[in-house]
Amino acid sequence: MWPNKKKEAPQGLEASPPTKEDILSTLENFGDNSEKENNNNKAPSRNQSQDSLEDWEKPDPPGASFSNSYSAEWEKLFKRKNYRKQLRNYAMNGHLRSSRFRSVCWKVFLDVLPDDITQWKLSCRKSRSKYTELKDRLIVNPRKAVDSSGSDLALNNPLSQADESPWNQFFLDNELRLTIKQDVIRTFPEVEFFHTAPIQEMMIDLLFCFCKTHTELSYKQGMHELLAPLIFILHCDHQAFLHAAEVETLDQINEPDRDIVKEIMDPAFLEHDAYALLSQIMCTVEPWYNAKDLPVNKSREKLNSIPFARPQDLNSSSAIVTKLTRIQDYILKKFDVELHGHLERLEIAPQIYGIRWIRLLFGREFPMQDLLALWDAIFADGVGFELVDFVFVAMLLYIRDLLLSSDYPQCLTCLMRYPPLADIGYLIEKAQYLREPNHFPRPANYTYQTVNNVKSPVSHKPTPQAGANKTGTPQYPQHKRGSSASLSQVEDAMFKQTPSPSSMARLETTNDRFAHSIPYEQEDSPMNGNVAKFSTLPNLKAKGKKISKQLAEFEHRIGDLQGQVNEKESMALYCANKLDIHITRLQSEILQQSLENEDEILLAIAGIKQVRDVLKGTLRFSQMEEEDMKMKENYFESENDNSSPETVEQHSQENKTKPRSQSKRSGMFYMSSEDNSENAESPIEGPVPVETPRKGSIRKEAHVPREEDREYELSDRAPLGSRKPVVGGALSQAVDATEKSHPLESSPNPLYDYNCSVDSV
């Protein structure tokens, strides 16, 4: 159970480390129904305090007799008989999220502290003095050497070329330190905490010491980002401890324990403790950094138990590749053949995106607070970090629909900039389920919905700045903009926000040397792709044993359909926004020129505005249509001579049935026959004149038979003219693009074009 997931949304934490007041103000309680337990929490940011107050006010569940005090949390976490098991439960379920003892829990999980609490002080001192000693030994100051030993100056001087010269070592070390520093100063650019000189210096020292003691591994990029969260949580816990000491809640902890807490929470040893934690993490993670060698499993027996390993995979030259291959080719394939096949087809090797996921333990894929909760689970699960593989797959499954509907660059983009996740707990649950489907409830099949994430950014455009890829706005491949180069900057920006529809068909076009770049054609192409995909979906063979599988399939289909609808919606929205821009331009332009027939034009513009409103969904399509009908009649009454014979015929028929009530000047231009009313349920599809006749008829077979029955005509010339700048370019390109189209079909006759475009709807 993940209580109050939404409220816990990580916010504000990035801004700065918590102050004591923050911690004070954000004591909160989790109501945990499943365990009839209360957890004491510290939320590290002011933003959370208000939300959490509500929880706090809730009465404690029966049986819970302790308050939110520091001491109570201590007792609850560490004073139970089977406290390790309990801790694990807390961690797996996200209850350490606001703990003031998270660092202690991690130490327990990672075997930095022994099981026996009475041994903690001793063990703590040992590991700290070990680090002190290490640091003294490794961080050489050649000047000191001169002072203390007064050794041979011929050797001991900065210009000496001799290997034994302490200066030689000093310069070598300095190089390593510079390499480390280069990364350390780039740690979490959005978290100010890491930008202070003392913290950076500490990180450099610490990593330097680690490298010097692990010479075969030395420094590898990424270690610094494993270290950073460790320092961060230690710091937070220390702050909470100092606060407790200040307000004297510390005294409530009984005597032997109080000493233990004082000892392990001593802020003076932040660096030492971080080193101990990092060393333990690196024990497991080291093979994932060592790209060259065969995996040498040091004392971590869990790494050996690769359940699906084939012998040939073990021959792979590096542990990380073996691991990633296993994840994609076994675990993923087992749970989602379709997605696996898709990635295979696109030749997206897991090394491309997965290296970072694994090496940083997902450090860049989630915001800090979520990351810490994820680490709670990974560490608690076991020192082999076996859960990592399943979290990996859970992450892929979460974005499966997005991936399945994406082409190569889009897939890579969303894999490398993982879209924002509502709840990290879901991934943890899912990962546990994937590993042991029989022991864990099957979590709901959430998937990342393109729509929601696409629509929202329309209002707030991502600001280009450092760490922008961490902000969570899904970034769509820019190349999707197609031939938008001619558009203005504004539109460009908007285009970026629009969900680019995607399909494998699209990929084929990009690979085609002579591919045409027509955005509107692309907008439509996914329908082709998706239709094709659907026809393969009800795969009888794959249905297999369980109904649940079938259900899952339906869910997928619904998801896919949902995705299509969403695509359409955002397309309509995009068109509406575009129309907006052009209408504004047109209007201001016309007003400036003060033309003679201004009224006509303005009326026409009003008509376009209505179309825009339909696209936006603020005006109902059926409403519009009704008006159109009335309009049309009036129009034909007065301007019969303008229309073609057939249309007159048609409309004279209609005139018999419909009353005439409106003047032709009500500014309508979008006319439709009765046939079109069938489309009323999908208004967004209606007025998007983007397709060429051929394409349209091929694509929507259902409409083909009706093609001849339909008649469309223009009631007003002006809107056509003003329509031109909106989609004209794309339309004419689209016409060009239909290579096979008959020359006549791409005739410049606007009437024809217009008919085509409506027809295809």
Added chain:
Amino acid sequence: MAGNPEKKEHLYKILVIGELGTGKTSIIKRYVHQFFSQHYRATIGVDFALKVLNWDADTIVRLQLWDIAGQERFGNMTRVYYKEAVGCFIVFDVTRASTFDAVVKWKTDLDSKVQLADGSPVPCVLLANKCDQAKEGLVNNSNQMDDFCKEKGFIGWFETSAKENINIDDSARFLVQRILENDSNIKRDEEDQDRITLGSKQSEIKSPKEKGGCC
């Protein structure tokens, strides 16, 4: 066939490689997003960006820029990352001569793992980045740099600064130009002189060396 000239579209994968902290990510961000920040995180593994160029009236070029972590030269995964690349930037940091020394290693790594369809080496441009700062080493001598490039098989070199936006676009244009030439060369071979116009255009734009030592 419709009457209008068809719009050609090309999709190219371009690598950006070089030692740690030479500014590969910054160059890409500058090129793609037109801005600079001091605060990029170290790239782990590989990153990826897209750029669309409207090359000329009837050519669109889509670039996939692969930003490969400096660390990865030591790994064995570069082969996967290099796959199907048709162009490459090798970046070094003019303030650190050691990053220049590694340029040849990167070039060797590249050539040993990827070639163009016709077996020729991937066209590679050398970028002397951070040129807004004090320079160190060979980069101070433009002639020697030209010789170096000739000798090591670079098609040219540019002094660049992602921070000051110096030569970023120019160098990219230069590389893309060469890629397009290569592409049409290959195509021409395949199509057996089908495209006379492109072929003749090509001979005009031959001398990359004049451009090479610019800045």
